[in-house]
Amino acid sequence: MFKGKKVIALGERDGVPGPLIAECLEAAGAEVVFQKTECFV
Amino acid sequence: MTAYLRAAANVLVHAPDLVRYGSKPWREALRNDQSPGDVFADLRTFGEAVGYPPNQAFIGNLPPENLGEIPSPWYENPLAGASPEGAFGEILPQDSFYALLEAADQFGLLILDEEHRGSRVMGSESAAALLEREKPPGEYKQEEVSGRIGKGEALPLFQDGELIGCVRRDHESDESLDARILLENLAAKASGAYALSHLLVKENLAPEAIEYVISCSEEAVGDRYNRGGGNLAKTIAEMAGCVNAAGVDVKSFCAAPVYALVHAAALIEAGVVGNAVVVGGGSMAKLGMKAYFHLEKGVPVLEDVLGGVAFFLTKNPEDGPRLNLEIVGRHPAGKPSTPQGLAEALVRDPLARAGRKIASVDKYAVELHNPEIMLPAGAGDVAAANYRMLAAMAVMGGEIAREEIPDFIETHGMPGFAPTQGHIPAGVPFLGHALERMRTGSLGSTMVVAKGSLFLGRMSRQADGASVLMEA
Numbered sequence: 286m287f288k289g290k291k292v293i294a295l296g297e298r299d300g301v302p303g304p305l306i307a308e309c310l311e312a313a314g315a316e317v318v319f320q321k322t323e324c325f326v
Numbered sequence: 327m328t329a330y331l332r333a334a335a336n337v338l339v340h341a342p343d344l345v346r347y348g349s350k351p352w353r354e355a356l357r358n359d360q361s362p363g364d365v366f367a368d369l370r371t372f373g374e375a376v377g378y379p380p381n382q383a384f385i386g387n388l389p390p391e392n393l394g395e396i397p398s399p400w401y402e403n404p405l406a407g408a409s410p411e412g413a414f415g416e417i418l419p420q421d422s423f424y425a426l427l428e429a430a431d432q433f434g435l436l437i438l439d440e441e442h443r444g445s446r447v448m449g450s451e452s453a454a455a456l457l458e459r460e461k462p463p464g465e466y467k468q469e470e471v472s473g474r475i476g477k478g479e480a481l482p483l484f485q486d487g488e489l490i491g492c493v494r495r496d497h498e499s500d501e502s503l504d505a506r507i508l509l510e511n512l513a514a515k516a517s518g519a520y521a522l523s524h525l526l527v528k529e530n531l532a533p534e535a536i537e538y539v540i541s542c543s544e545e546a547v548g549d550r551y552n553r554g555g556g557n558l559a560k561t562i563a564e565m566a567g568c569v570n571a572a573g574v575d576v577k578s579f580c581a582a583p584v585y586a587l588v589h590a591a592a593l594i595e596a597g598v599v600g601n602a603v604v605v606g607g608g609s610m611a612k613l614g615m616k617a618y619f620h621l622e623k624g625v626p627v628l629e630d631v632l633g634g635v636a637f638f639l640t641k642n643p644e645d646g647p648r649l650n651l652e653i654v655g656r657h658p659a660g661k662p663s664t665p666q667g668l669a670e671a672l673v674r675d676p677l678a679r680a681g682r683k684i685a686s687v688d689k690y691a692v693e694l695h696n697p698e699i700m701l702p703a704g705a706g707d708v709a710a711a712n713y714r715m716l717a718a719m720a721v722m723g724g725e726i727a728r729e730e731i732p733d734f735i736e737t738h739g740m741p742g743f744a745p746t747q748g749h750i751p752a753g754v755p756f757l758g759h760a761l762e763r764m765r766t767g768s769l770g771s772t773m774v775v776a777k778g779s780l781f782l783g784r785m786s787r788q789a790d791g792a793s794v795l796m797e798a
Binding site for chain 1: 580615616662664665693695700703705706708711712746748751777779781782787789
């Protein structure tokens with residue numbers, strides 16, 4: 286379902302970090318155009 | 327030689343008129359061409375901040391676990407008869423904090439009116455001990471204050487919404503010596519010194535007896551050539567009268583307090599020093615960080631306090647709770663920065679190396695951010711998420727069954743109770759509670775687990791973390 290799609294990956298420190306989301310989606314065929322991890326504390 | 331943790335202090339500074347200078351309120355005001363004072367004009371009173379149950383847990387008057395028995399929202403259920411004096415902490419009102427800021431200022435950065443200049447600390451022996459009694463009175467010129475504010479060289483300071491003076495920049499083009507940055511650094515210094523002073527007063531320790539101070543504060547002290555290179559530890563030691571103490575800063579975002587404890591204990595065990603203090607001052611930048619979410623949802627602005635922590639470690643007398651340096655968790659640069667990767671590196675692996683199981687630790691002190699601050703912003707319950715991860719590790723290791731996860735969390739965890747002050751909630755606010763429990767025999771061990779967001783500085787996408795086991 287992600288093949289050929291452009292993706293923005295927003296992660297969170299105590300949840301799932303951005304690079305991990307990006308890695309999973311790239312493996313599923315998506316193109317990650319932006320990724321970032323945020324910290325709300 | 328062993329490093330014993332002898333004392334802990336958790337302090338809060340109620341600073342509603344400084345919320346406007348938190349990073350988020352400040353940026354939003356600039357963006358919307360507003361006065362931040364208009365948005366944040368009606369914040370909690372000192373009495374409301376004192377009666378707030380998580381604040382009472384922070385200063386040691388309420389076991390954190392008891393928060394679970396108080397109906398939510400906690401801000402609507404203040405503790406009757408709550409005191410600003412705690413078992414191992416204290417809450418300071420803002421006007422007294424201005425006196426500490428003034429005492430922290432050696433460069434005439436603060437210009438306060440006659441009413442607010444000089445010693446104005448009431449009801450806090452720890453804060454009063456920090457005041458420099460012989461400060462020259464100086465002259466307050468309203469026109470000078472207005473002129474500096476008007477030209478953008480100074481930030482106005484308020485008490486109950488009334489102008490009482492300003493803090494000025496100390497260089498016309500150095501952003502590192504800008505008025506707001508200097509106020510941020512002075513706030514970290516003054517609140518850190520307040521925590522250290524509280525530790526000394528409560529434990530009846532002579533400031534001169536302290537040999538070494540490590541600051542885990544997050545502020546970047548320095549000028550344009552060395553932003554962040556500065557040493558808050560030594561300035562805090564000086565302010566608290568620890569004239570025989572050298573000092574150094576340890577930094578790794580919110581993981582710094584645990585690193586600092588490990589470093590202090592290691593210096594003692596190696597015989598380099600006989601005692602050491604770890605101190606962390608408050609983060610003005612984080613005041614009001616989620617305030618707009620709170621206002622939008624009818625929640626009071628709960629990020630109206632600065633936090634401060636201090637811990638005293640010593641080699642003598644040789645008894646009591648200690649830091650076990652054989653069980654220290656580190657997160658190597660090659661390890662994935664995932665919640666699982668961090669939990670393995672910080673909890674599972676150091677315990678396994680010592681032949682211990684995850685469930686063998688009585689209590690885990692993880693990131694103890696108050697969920698009532700986090701949840702309205704959609705930022706999740708950080709403490710609960712961390713405990714779920716540890717429970718999942720115990721399941722994966724075959725220590726407990728999947729059905730036992732809720733029991734594991736209740737037994738080995740606690741609700742978050744610390745204000746969102748970055749490094750302050752990083753496990754260490756529980757140490758005061760742990761000390762009391764270990765002395766009465768109701769707790770055998772606690773592991774402090776802290777995480778740091780390295781990626782915030784844009785130098786790496788990694789996270790960081792550190793942990794250490796404390797035993798009775």
